[in-house]
Amino acid sequence: AHPTHPLALLAVDGLLSDEERAIRDTVRAAADRELRPHVAGWFEAGEIPARELARTLGGLGVLGMHLEGYGCAGTSAVAYGLACMELEAVDSGLRSLVSVQGSLAMYAIWKHGSEEQKQRWLPKMAAGEYIGCFGLTEPDAGSDPGAMRTNAKRDGSDWVLNGTKMWITNGSVADVAVVWARTEEGVRGFLVPAGTPGFSAPEIKMKLSLRASVTAELVLEDVRLPADAMLPGARGLSGPLGCLNEARFGIVFGALGAARDCLETAISYARDRTVFARPLASYQLTQQKLADMSVELGKGMLLALHLGRLKDAGELTPEQISVGKLNNVREAIAVARECRTILGANGITLEYPVLRHANNLESVLTYEGTSEVHSLVIGKALTGEQAFR
Numbered sequence: 001a002h003p004t005h006p007l008a009l010l011a012v013d014g015l016l017s018d019e020e021r022a023i024r025d026t027v028r029a030a031a032d033r034e035l036r037p038h039v040a041g042w043f044e045a046g047e048i049p050a051r052e053l054a055r056t057l058g059g060l061g062v063l064g065m066h067l068e069g070y071g072c073a074g075t076s077a078v079a080y081g082l083a084c085m086e087l088e089a090v091d092s093g094l095r096s097l098v099s100v101q102g103s104l105a106m107y108a109i110w111k112h113g114s115e116e117q118k119q120r121w122l123p124k125m126a127a128g129e130y131i132g133c134f135g136l137t138e139p140d141a142g143s144d145p146g147a148m149r150t151n152a153k154r155d156g157s158d159w160v161l162n163g164t165k166m167w168i169t170n171g172s173v174a175d176v177a178v179v180w181a182r183t184e185e186g187v188r189g190f191l192v193p194a195g196t197p198g199f200s201a202p203e204i205k206m207k208l209s210l211r212a213s214v215t216a217e218l219v220l221e222d223v224r225l226p227a228d229a230m231l232p233g234a235r236g237l238s239g240p241l242g243c244l245n246e247a248r249f250g251i252v253f254g255a256l257g258a259a260r261d262c263l264e265t266a267i268s269y270a271r272d273r274t275v276f277a278r279p280l281a282s283y284q285l286t287q288q289k290l291a292d293m294s295v296e297l298g299k300g301m302l303l304a305l306h307l308g309r310l311k312d313a314g315e316l317t318p319e320q321i322s323v324g325k326l327n328n329v330r331e332a333i334a335v336a337r338e339c340r341t342i343l344g345a346n347g348i349t350l351e352y353p354v355l356r357h358a359n360n361l362e363s364v365l366t367y368e369g370t371s372e373v374h375s376l377v378i379g380k381a382l383t384g385e386q387a388f389r
């Protein structure tokens with residue numbers, strides 16, 4: 001019999017509008033043409049042509065695609081999620097570039113910036129001419145960003161920033177860093193242009209995950225900024241945490257792209273591979289694995305779409321995003337690891353995408369709120385008791 005694609009099992013495509021399908025298909029075709037052929041090489045080298053990639057992604061219209069105005073496409077949240085899914089089907093690092101650019105750096109400026117800040121940065125960021133990064137995490141403050149030490153002090157009308165940010169995606173290639181710092185009036189956001197004296201962004205090497213993504217430290221030593229470098233609209237920790245909601249939403253869809261790519265690879269491999277004189281796909285144990293994985297992929301997709309529809313209706317809550325991020329990343333990494341078993345020894349190489357995806361998903365499980373953090377967010381919603389501290 002002719003095999004059915006795992007997502008076709010639940011006829012998920014029928015739940016998308018024509019426009020959503022068209023955007024998804026365009027991103028998929030471009031990703032397969034321009035990104036997929038190179039990604040294993042980038043991962044192996046631990047280097048990406050970030051500037052060229054940003055322009056390619058800008059040309060495709062996916063940078064800040066769900067934002068309105070300033071050169072952004074203003075698509076639905078679901079369309080943005082589907083684009084994340086197609087990019088992450090190639091590599092989580094490429095989706096990371098897009099998430100950080102569009103949902104964190106651009107969103108922070110779009111939501112909290114002055115008109116001048118928006119005009120200066122957003123159109124070029126949408127086009128991929130400028131790259132942005134988002135510095136919240138510090139060496140000693142990850143899950144608990146309220147413990148940040150980076151500070152900004154007034155000196156006349158200027159601000160002087162000191163501190164260190166850690167694990168910052170796009171950091172060393174960014175033209176502008178959105179840096180969150182403690183001030184006398186609580187946490188505030190600052191736009192730090194690359195090249196500002198006292199600011200440096202050394203790249204973090206020797207990663208075993210997200211090797212096709214730039215990760216850096218941000219070092220701020222008496223970085224002097226004019227008064228208008230501050231984002232006027234963000235006050236307190238709710239400023240950066242509100243931005244995280246946007247990127248976490250993209251990951252709810254994105255992680256499923258990595259899982260789908262693994263499952264497609266494993267099904268095709270199992271059909272071609274002969275073991276004990278029969279196709280690997282013909283054994284019950286293999287079919288059980290494939291059935292369980294496609295059930296999780298389908299459920300994750302329905303969850304993502306439901307959250308996307310809520311977001312487009314303006315009703316999505318942070319707790320609901322936590323449900324999606326927790327479930328879909330947890331299931332995606334389980335799928336990637338199970339698919340690796342189906343590929344046997346071939347599964348450990350970069351000839352196939354599965355272990356690359358599994359390793360990437362280790363980062364995805366940790367960044368944008370670890371699984372534990374999202375469990376605690378859900379636990380708080382269920383009980384009214386916070387168990388973070």
Ligand code: TGC
Nearest residue numbers: 096099136143145146169236237238241242318367368369
């Ligand atoms: P808590 O006291 O609960 O809240 C402080 C203030 O923030 C508000 N808030 C939110 N606002 C909007 N959206 C959310 N999701 C929010 N969560 C909380 C809250 O209402 C309060 O506002 P106000 O006005 O009353 O002050 O904060 P807490 O200190 O107890 O911490 C809560 C916790 C642990 C959930 C939170 O801090 C957290 O989410 N921790 C995880 C940190 C995290 O996710 N970091 C991600 C860094 S960026 C990144 O990883 C990019 S990787 C992307 C890529 O490469 O793709």
Ligand code: FAD
Nearest residue numbers: 134135136137142143167168169363366367368370372388
């Ligand atoms: P910790 O907070 O030290 O946590 C360690 C462990 O303790 C985890 O298992 C955690 O779940 C657990 N834990 C924490 N609190 C509790 C608790 N209350 N109860 C029980 N268990 C708990 N950050 C940015 O700001 N910008 C970026 O662009 C960015 N990009 C990243 C890219 C990569 C590749 C990676 C790996 C990380 C990136 N991060 C970025 C940082 C990321 O957001 C943090 O790593 C994450 O928030 C977790 O912080 P941590 O690593 O300090 O772990």
